[in-house]
Structures are given as C-alpha cells and as structure tokens.
Amino acid sequence: MWRLLFSFCFLQLVNLVSFSQEFHSDFKIDCDTNVYLLEAYQDSLPFYEKHFGRTKKINIRDKKLKLAFYVALRHYPELKDVHMSVDLKKISATMMAQPTFGFLFHKQENRRYQIFVNKTQANNGMYYKDLTFNSQVGWIGHEFAHILDYSQKSNKELLVFISKYVSSKRELKKTECEADRVAIKHGLGKQLLEGTNFFYNNKRISKVYREKKKNYYLSPEQIVTEMAENCD
C-alpha cells in the first residue's frame, strides 16, 4: 500500500516537475512574439507605406523584404520618425546599418541612416532571399538596434564609437552582442533565433563569415538564455 502510494506520489511529482519544466521552456519562447508568416502581411504594404513611409525609403523591389522591414519597425516605435533608407549593395555581411556619410554636418535629430543588404550570394554565401520572412524580421530588427543606438549618440560620441568599432575586436563583439540583446528586448528573440539557427546550419556560408558570426554575435543558446531573462 505504502509502496503504491509512494509510486503514485512520485509519479505526480515527476508530472509536476516535467509540467513546470515544459511550462517554463514554453514560457521562455512564448514570452516573445509569434512566428511571422508572409501570407498574413501580403496586403499590408499600402498601410505601412502610408503610416511609416514618409521617413523611410526602401529602394528594393522585393516585397517580402519590404514587409519584413515594416513588421520589424513596429517593434521599434522609437524609430518611427527617424529617416532611413534601405539599399542593395555588395557587402561582406548580410546586412549592415550606418549613419549617412555626411552625418557630422547634420544635427543629431536630423541625422539619416542607411541599411545595406548584401545583393549577391557569391560574396559570403548568405543571401537575404534564402531567409524566411520571420528570420528577415529578426535580422532587420538587429540592424534597427544599431540605428537606435546611433540615434542616441551625439556626433562626437558617434565618431568615437565608429573609430573604436573599426579598430577593436572587443568593441565589435560588445556592439554586435548588445544589438542582439536589444532586438530580443524589443520582442524579436524568436525571429533572431530562427535566423541564427538557419545561419549555423547553412553549408553554403563562407568559413570567414561563419567564424565571424560565431565570434561576435550571440549563439542560439545565448539567445534562448537572453529571452528567458529579458522577456517576462
């Protein structure tokens, strides 16, 4: 009888623990936004362009990327009135964000920013079109984190930051990991995780780019940990 009762209690305990673990791990993921599906946003472009297009210039025809840009932008209300453009360019990363060349001649509040998207797969093996819509939202969310950071810096602070970023690997890592964390805090952890997992498992990516991302950005495990710590 006692043995039976003990077994019953033990089973209940196991159930409780596994339930709470399951709940906990679900909680970690579900604290973030749902997976974004392109089909759900197919008709949304006119709406987004009307509401956000005044300060945003997307010089790319790709409708999927345009929509991913606006869906990510909804996670950054701070950037609604910030002027920025998106262009295709042959670059060594998948995407990059920077202030426009003559930023020193503008006041901080009038500054403009550019996001460049790598236009060729041959460059590093990573092509933006290969990313799912959900992953593109996360990737752009990472670039928005950079722009948010830049937009909070004075011209002098930005100049100091750029010189450190290009000359110090430690500063590069700190900046890139922080951009990932900011994207997670803006509710894009799940999107970032999907893109990073895709990247880690994509055999076509060049070794140099693969190592760079592993060294300087959050790993999938770190993203999950950050999500658990930051999304409650």
Ligand SMILES: [Zn+2]
């Ligand atoms: Zn970055």
